[in-house]
C-alpha cells in the first residue's frame with residue numbers, strides 16, 4: 001500500500017537549531033495519528049511540513065509517492081487536505097456560510113452545497129445554529145462549526161492542531177464522542193496534535209511521540225502506551241500518577 005503522505009530525510013532548522021529531524025515517516029489511509037510530546041518538541045512544525053504549509057530545509061514530503069513543496073503542490077491536490085486549529089477562526093457570516101465556504105471555493109453546485117452542509121450540520125448536531133452569526137457562538141459551538149467546515153469537503157487528510165484544548169471538560173468530552181463517531185463514519189485519515197492523553201486514547205489508532213524534534217516512538221496507540229520507551233514513560237508518568245483510572 002502506498003502511503004498517502006511520507007517524509008524523507010526531513011530536517012527543519014530555525015537559526016541553525018535543528019527543530020525537526022525525521023529520517024522517515026509514513027501516513028496511511030485510515031490512520032488516525034495522534035502526535036504527543038513536550039512543548040517545543042516540534043509537533044506543529046511536523047504538521048505544517050506534512051500538510052505542505054511549509055518546506056523542510058532538507059529532505060522532502062511526498063504525497064502519494066510524489067515530491068512536492070508548499071509552492072509547487074497544485075491547488076487541486078492541496079484541496080485534498082483540511083486543517084483545523086485550536087482557534088476556530090470563523091469568518092463573519094452565518095454558521096451555514098462558514099461550513100459552506102470550502103465547497104464554494106471548489107465551485108460545487110448550489111444544491112450540492114446545501115445538501116452537504118445540511119448533512120454536516122446534522123452530524124455535528126448544530127442544525128439549529130445554521131443561521132446564527134458565527135461570532136455569537138460559544139467556544140464549543142464554534143469548534144463544532146470549525147470541524148464541520150473542515151470535514152464537509154471530504155478531505156483525504158484532516159490535520160488538527162489541539163482542536164479541543166480550549167473547551168471545558170464536559171463540552172470537550174461530548175464533542176470528542178461525537179467527533180469519534182463522525183470520523184469513524186467518514187473514515188477520514190487524520191493527523192491530530194494533542195497534549196491530552198484522554199483525547200489521544202479516545203481518538204487515535206496510531207501514536208507518535210516527538211521529543212526534541214525526533215520521533216521517540218511510533219506505533220499502534222495501545223502498543224505504544226503499554227510498551228513505552230524510557231523517555232515516553234517519563235513523559236507519561238504524571239498521567240499515570242494523577243489519572244490511575246486510565247488504562248496505561
Ligand SMILES: Nc1ncnc2c1ncn2[C@@H]1O[C@H](COP(=O)(O)OP(=O)(O)OP(=O)(O)O)[C@@H](O)[C@H]1O
Nearest residue numbers: 014019037038039040041042043044045046195210
Ligand atoms: N517560525 C519560527 N520562528 C522561530 N522559532 C520557531 C519557528 N517555528 C518553530 N520554532 C521553534 O521550533 C521549535 C518547535 O516548535 P513547535 O511549535 O513545532 O513545537 P510544538 O511541539 O508544537 O510546541 P507546543 O506544544 O508548545 O505547541 C520550538 O523551539 C520553536 O520555538
